[in-house]
Amino acid sequence: QKEVEQDPGPLSVPEGAIVSLNCTYSNSAFQYFMWYRQYSRKGPELLMYTYSSGNKEDGRFTAQVDKSSKYISLFIRDSQPSDSATYLCAMSRSADYKLSFGAGTTVTVRA
Amino acid sequence: NAGVTQTPKFQVLKTGQSMTLQCAQDMNHEYMSWYRQDPGMGLRLIHYSVGAGITDQGEVPNGYNVSRSTTEDFPLRLLSAAPSQTSVYFCASSDPIQGWTEAFFGQGTRLTVV
Numbered sequence: 001q002k003e004v005e006q007d008p009g010p011l012s013v014p015e016g017a018i019v020s021l022n023c024t025y026s027n028s029a030f031q032y033f034m035w036y037r038q039y040s041r042k043g044p045e046l047l048m049y050t051y052s053s054g055n056k057e058d059g060r061f062t063a064q065v066d067k068s069s070k071y072i073s074l075f076i077r078d079s080q081p082s083d084s085a086t087y088l089c090a091m092s093r094s095a096d097y098k099l100s101f102g103a104g105t106t107v108t109v110r111a
Numbered sequence: 112n113a114g115v116t117q118t119p120k121f122q123v124l125k126t127g128q129s130m131t132l133q134c135a136q137d138m139n140h141e142y143m144s145w146y147r148q149d150p151g152m153g154l155r156l157i158h159y160s161v162g163a164g165i166t167d168q169g170e171v172p173n174g175y176n177v178s179r180s181t182t183e184d185f186p187l188r189l190l191s192a193a194p195s196q197t198s199v200y201f202c203a204s205s206d207p208i209q210g211w212t213e214a215f216f217g218q219g220t221r222l223t224v225v
Binding site: 004008041042043044045046049056088090097098099100101102103104 | 151
């Protein structure tokens with residue numbers, strides 16, 4: 001079993017829809033939870049990060065972490081074609097900066 | 112400020128050949144790492160370094176060597192290329208000295224082993 005599970009999709013939504021992405025994990029030692037966005041043939045770029053449980057909002061993006069369920073989510077409101085990308089969840093332990101990634105979910109927002 | 116620079120961008124190797132993937136960063140980050148990205152697998156850690164002269168293995172280190180002689184450079188060497196090493200390779204750097212910080216990734220090297 002992989003340490004971090006993420007449905008690879010693909011996911012196709014119309015412009016303006018809410019995109020919901022999630023990951024589950026098995027290692028309770030993870031403390032930092034991140035979402036990276038990766039455009040085609042580019043390197044991943046950090047979108048959001050959260051420490052421990054809770055919610056974090058940044059514009060149209062909301063990240064949620066539920067450590068009791070070992071479940072994290074990313075919501076994209078009012079999705080735009082420019083949001084079309086692969087979204088990777090990543091996690092790390094508090095004293096260990098090695099990142100464990102999910103498989104990535106490919107999202108297409110149709111104009 | 113270029114960030115993380117990887118060379119080459121593309122490479123085709125024959126089975127058994129060796130090569131070095133270059134990675135350089137100009138942010139004075141202490142922490143550098145190499146990942147490989149395969150379809151359906153996400154990014155998997157190959158090797159990492161927490162500073163010059165210090166390296167350690169990640170999740171999938173077999174067939175790869177690294178060294179860190181300077182803060183800026185972290186090359187990845189393929190000793191004897193195999194088709195299973197066909198992948199996209201990403202180098203990343205971050206600065207954990209000030210607590211958790213963002214990992215910056217290079218643009219990747221697409222490697223095909225035939």
